[in-house]
Every structure is written in C-alpha cells, then in structure tokens.
Amino acid sequence: MPKNPIFVGLDTPDIARAEALGRAVGPHVGGLKLGLEFFMANGPEGIRRMGKLGLPLFLDVKLHDIPNTVAGALKSLSVLDVAIVNVHAGGGLEMMKAARDACRPGTKLIAVTVLTSLDEADLSAMGVFGDPGAQVHRLAVLTREAGLDGVVCSAHEVARLKAEWPGGLFVVPGIRPAGADIGDQKRVMTPREALDAGAGVLVIGRPITGAADPAAAAEAIAASL
Numbered sequence: 001m002p003k004n005p006i007f008v009g010l011d012t013p014d015i016a017r018a019e020a021l022g023r024a025v026g027p028h029v030g031g032l033k034l035g036l037e038f039f040m041a042n043g044p045e046g047i048r049r050m051g052k053l054g055l056p057l058f059l060d061v062k063l064h065d066i067p068n069t070v071a072g073a074l075k076s077l078s079v080l081d082v083a084i085v086n087v088h089a090g091g092g093l094e095m096m097k098a099a100r101d102a103c104r105p106g107t108k109l110i111a112v113t114v115l116t117s118l119d120e121a122d123l124s125a126m127g128v129f130g131d132p133g134a135q136v137h138r139l140a141v142l143t144r145e146a147g148l149d150g151v152v153c154s155a156h157e158v159a160r161l162k163a164e165w166p167g168g169l170f171v172v173p174g175i176r177p178a179g180a181d182i183g184d185q186k187r188v189m190t191p192r193e194a195l196d197a198g199a200g201v202l203v204i205g206r207p208i209t210g211a212a213d214p215a216a217a218a219e220a221i222a223a224s225l
Helices: 015-028 036-051 067-077 093-102 120-125 132-146 155-164 191-197 214-224
Strands: 006-009 031-035 057-063 084-088 108-112 150-152 169-172 201-204
Touching (some): 006 214, 015 214, 031 036, 036 057, 057 067, 067 084, 084 093, 084 169, 093 132, 108 132, 108 169, 132 150, 132 155, 155 169, 155 191, 191 201, 191 214
Parallel strands (some): 006 201, 031 057, 057 084, 084 108, 108 150
16 A cells, blocks of 8 residues: 555546546655445546546445455456456455455555445444444454455544554545644544554545645645644
C-alpha cells in the first residue's frame, strides 16, 4: 500500500468531476476510493479512466450475496487493476472464501464489518444486540479465518483488531478532521487519532471533496499526519 494512507472518497456519478477532483488532490493523497454511485454510473470503463490518473484505486462495491454469485462478480471485476476491493463480512465464511479464491492476484480483498453510519440502536433494530465493537470483532475474526487481507471498520475498533491481527489491513472510513461536520457518520475519529490507533488506509470524502479548495484540504490533512 502507498506510504500516504489517505484515500479520497469520490462518491459521485459524474466522471468528469471525479477526474477533476482526482487530479487536484493527487499530489497530496495515496489513492482514490470509487464507490457504488460512481461504479453504477460509469462501470468498468470508468474505473479504467480513473486508473489513468496513476493513483491506487479502492473499488468500494461491498459485495454481499451467495458465494457463487460473489465469486462470479469478482471474476468479472478481475479485468480491472484495482488495489483494494471489498465484500460484506455479513455474507458469511463460505462467501468470503469464495471471494478470496476468485479475487484478482495482487488486489487486497477486505470485508466490511459494521458500517460507520450504524450505532448500537441501529444494530439492535436489526436483531444484533450489544456494543457495535463486539459485532465488528466477531466479523473480523471470521474475515481472518476466511483468509482475506483485512477489514473495513471504524477507528474506534481498529486498535483492538490491530493488536490481534498485526498483519491485517484496516481500512477506516468515518474520518473527520477536528471541527468538521460528521454528516451521516456516527462512529468517527480524526485522521491523526485513527492512524495512531492502527489504521492502514484512511477513507476521507466530504471533508476534502466538499471543501472550497479540495487540494488545499487534502494537503492540510496530509500535513496533520
């Protein structure tokens, strides 16, 4: 993975805007995250176009289906040169094993544990009781057993996971500089705090892409690390 841990979340269907943002922040970040909004609008060709910017790409599609379907999806995605791709750990052990076997060699395969937009009340409503950290831990243990490279988790859980899985890749969204609007995120932390806790990749979207000067915002966050 790149030395700069910042991956900017370009969650837009507008490829021209994504390219412009990618060029602007490129000198100050380690990679770009392209999510469902982008992929559904632009497909594999959009990923190839963004790859021409020369930055590692995290394809954030969060696959979650029966093992055969997820394996087939990853085989289809294997034509794309991306640094990271993800599935949902909630799909279970066999699904993650199938994903691992189908993933493109050289691409880091990680699993989403508990979305950073969810808190204890949200999980309770879905029949998952207790602290979100406990559920994150259960899913991370399952992910490691499946042979994946790491997980997506909030910064609040990463220190414990890092201690138990020293070689794991911990991708942390919900990153907000001090004083920033947290939006729809509920389990957040500053970039420096998350890095100190053990994060390997910091996914930062709106604090950079929504800034009046995205390049300056990215540069300031990188300087804080």
